[in-house]
Amino acid sequence: MSAADTTTPAKVPPPRQAPPPAVPKAPRRRRTSGGAAVPWALLAPCLLILALVMGYPLVRLVTLSFQKFGQSQLWGFQPAESVGFDNFGKVLGDSEFWTVVVRTIVFAVGSVVFTMVIGMLIALLLQRVSGWVKTLINIALVASWGMPIIVATTVFKWLFDSDYGVFNALLSKLPGVDMIGHNWFASGPQGLAVIMLLVVWGAVPFVVITLSAGLTQVPSELEEAARLDGAGAWGVFRYVTLPILKPIVVMLTTLSVIWDMGVFPQVFVMRGGHPEAEFQLLTTYSYDRAFVVNDYAQGSAIALLTVLLLLGVVAVYMRQMLQIGEVE
Amino acid sequence: MSTLATAGRRRGKSKLGWNLLGLLVFVTAGFPVYWMLNTAFKPAKDAIDPDPSLFPTGLTLDNFRRALDIADFWGPVGRSLIVSLSVVVIGVVVGMLAALAISRFAFRGRKIVIVGILAVQMIPLVAMIIPVFLLLNDLNQYDKLTGLIITYLTFILPFTVWTLRGFIVNIPKELEEAAMVDGCSRTGAFIRVVFPLLAPGMVATSVYAFIQAWNEYLYALMLMSQEHQTATVWLGNFTTKHGTEYAPMMAGATMMAVPIVVLFLIVQRKMAAGLTAGAVKG
Numbered sequence: 236m237s238a239a240d241t242t243t244p245a246k247v248p249p250p251r252q253a254p255p256p257a258v259p260k261a262p263r264r265r266r267t268s269g270g271a272a273v274p275w276a277l278l279a280p281c282l283l284i285l286a287l288v289m290g291y292p293l294v295r296l297v298t299l300s301f302q303k304f305g306q307s308q309l310w311g312f313q314p315a316e317s318v319g320f321d322n323f324g325k326v327l328g329d330s331e332f333w334t335v336v337v338r339t340i341v342f343a344v345g346s347v348v349f350t351m352v353i354g355m356l357i358a359l360l361l362q363r364v365s366g367w368v369k370t371l372i373n374i375a376l377v378a379s380w381g382m383p384i385i386v387a388t389t390v391f392k393w394l395f396d397s398d399y400g401v402f403n404a405l406l407s408k409l410p411g412v413d414m415i416g417h418n419w420f421a422s423g424p425q426g427l428a429v430i431m432l433l434v435v436w437g438a439v440p441f442v443v444i445t446l447s448a449g450l451t452q453v454p455s456e457l458e459e460a461a462r463l464d465g466a467g468a469w470g471v472f473r474y475v476t477l478p479i480l481k482p483i484v485v486m487l488t489t490l491s492v493i494w495d496m497g498v499f500p501q502v503f504v505m506r507g508g509h510p511e512a513e514f515q516l517l518t519t520y521s522y523d524r525a526f527v528v529n530d531y532a533q534g535s536a537i538a539l540l541t542v543l544l545l546l547g548v549v550a551v552y553m554r555q556m557l558q559i560g561e562v563e
Numbered sequence: 564m565s566t567l568a569t570a571g572r573r574r575g576k577s578k579l580g581w582n583l584l585g586l587l588v589f590v591t592a593g594f595p596v597y598w599m600l601n602t603a604f605k606p607a608k609d610a611i612d613p614d615p616s617l618f619p620t621g622l623t624l625d626n627f628r629r630a631l632d633i634a635d636f637w638g639p640v641g642r643s644l645i646v647s648l649s650v651v652v653i654g655v656v657v658g659m660l661a662a663l664a665i666s667r668f669a670f671r672g673r674k675i676v677i678v679g680i681l682a683v684q685m686i687p688l689v690a691m692i693i694p695v696f697l698l699l700n701d702l703n704q705y706d707k708l709t710g711l712i713i714t715y716l717t718f719i720l721p722f723t724v725w726t727l728r729g730f731i732v733n734i735p736k737e738l739e740e741a742a743m744v745d746g747c748s749r750t751g752a753f754i755r756v757v758f759p760l761l762a763p764g765m766v767a768t769s770v771y772a773f774i775q776a777w778n779e780y781l782y783a784l785m786l787m788s789q790e791h792q793t794a795t796v797w798l799g800n801f802t803t804k805h806g807t808e809y810a811p812m813m814a815g816a817t818m819m820a821v822p823i824v825v826l827f828l829i830v831q832r833k834m835a836a837g838l839t840a841g842a843v844k845g
Contacts, residue, residue, distance in 0.1 A: 271668075273668060274664035275670070277668075278661050278676060281658065281660065284716050285683060288698075291694075292695045295694035295697065296690065296693065296694045299694060299697075309697070363578070364581045364584075368581075368586060372585055375588075375593035378593065378596050381823060381824040381828065382820050382824060383820060386798065387595065388799075393602065393813060396809065398613060399612065401615050404615055436592070439592070496687065499689045500780040503781075504799045508800075518690075521693075522689070525692075535693050535694070538689070541689075541690055542687070552685065553682065553685075
């Protein structure tokens with residue numbers, strides 16, 4: 236009951252949102268005499284909410300990137316006027332943008348490769364260890380998977396603190412190494428490496444657990460047959476295990492790319508809300524343009540370019556989902 | 564006989580190697596969590612030791628007291644609770660209806676809806692923050708909990724629809740049909756047959772949705788003022804007059820993480836099974 240009450244104010248949409256679900260509903264109802272009306276009625280609240288919170292902002296994101304929209308437009312002192320491709324021209328003409336693009340891609344590719352390789356190695360290892368070790372690893376993995384990103388970020392900030400961080404203390408225990416006082420965030424590459432470690436640490440558990448579930452489906456007769464035919468451990472993995480796991484691996488890789496291109500709070504909180512130029516990724520860069528420089532239009536243009544950059548990856552993911560019959 | 568014994572011994576030896584490697588993975592993966600707890604319960608002076616002891620040096624709740632003193636903790640937690648619970652209730656009820664539509668009815672446009680919902684999940688939230696901010700500004704919902712609740716539905720709703728769909732698909736249609744043959748209406752069959760079977764899945768979905776809403780940072784940061792911040796933003800901004808005091812910060816982190824990790828442990832198995840069901844069909 237209370238659910239219905241709370242829903243009502245949430246889905247008061249701007250008038251233009253109403254038509255989409257209604258349009259397909261009308262003709263169908265006539266044809267199948269009420270048969271299709273039920274599903275569309277069930278879908279209506281969901282589609283209405285998504286149209287308001289997803290559809291409208293998406294459209295606005297596109298229109299914004301073709302407008303001039305700053306502080307005075309935000310407060311309504313000036314109407315937003317269309318400027319064509321000006322924003323894109325400015326963004327694409329800025330060499331800093333390209334630096335950020337390259338940095339984001341390097342960061343995302345690095346995170347994804349480490350996540351997938353480490354995840355696969357741990358999943359394979361889990362098959363070879365004793366039961367109690369498996370349980371221990373699973374507990375550690377699920378605990379780190381369940382950690383809120385913000386909590387994990389603050390913990391890593393503490394681990395890598397220059398003066399009292401345990402990481403520097405441990406490194407200094409190695410003979411001839413004195414890292415006490417070393418500031419990992421003084422340089423962009425080192426700081427981003429720490430952030431990458433944080434991202435990978437948080438992402439590996441999901442990959443391990445999903446791959447482990449997949450590995451149980453690999454028929455052991457196949458692996459055995461390959462072994463009898465003279466395949467080594469690598470051969471069995473390369474020609475038997477991996478091809479069977481391929482759908483899961485593709486799904487996990489695409490998801491990881493999408494998630495790692497969208498890394499934001501980790502960088503933002505690590506740098507105390509003001510990431511330096513050397514730490515900017517596309518997400519923080521777009522945020523910076525919009526909310527620090529107050530150029531909402533350029534910020535939107537950058538966000539839109541990020542989405543376009545991801546479209547190819549999303550397409551692969553969707554195709555995979557369609558292929559494995561999840562979408563039926 | 565003897566060859567068998569050596570083979571067994573060799574296997575035992577190689578297992579030992581794998582186990583040692585496994586323990587290394589356990590220690591590495593679990594260390595950040597351990598270090599958070601360790602710091603949180605340490606006496607504050609031991610926390611700022613340049614050569615920290617790797618093992619607990621004492622057990623104190625001082626850091627927790629200090630964390631609660633430094634800034635209002637229960638206000639943000641209360642707001643996070645209100646937002647997360649509302650999002651879960653709306654998300655699961657609305658998501659349930661939609662999941663039923665796409666899993667139990669055949670209609671034209673169904674596939675488009677499914678692909679649409681799947682695609683919507685793929686749009687990075689960060690990219691949407693500018694128009695969402697402007698939208699709430701226009702609707703006069705900036706810095707209001709209702710505004711935050713609506714925006715959270717952006718990512719919770721596609722998730723609940725998709726996950727509940729997965730759970731519904733796994734309940735054989737024949738059960739419902741049998742009930743309908745026995746005289747149940749479609750709604751009656753759903754309430755008496757499907758719903759009880761779906762309940763565990765619904766609980767898992769709700770808990771998982773709750774965790775996602777609770778953990779959200781970016782929208783909470785952007786759409787609420789400092790005065791109305793939620794728990795994640797509270798922790799993200801954790802600084803004192805003396806700069807960052809890590810021991811109370813880890814105490815705050817522990818208070819935020821432990822309930823969530825426990826919830827997560829409870830539903831994780833069910834969710835992992837639901838998420839990967841059918842992924843290796845062939």
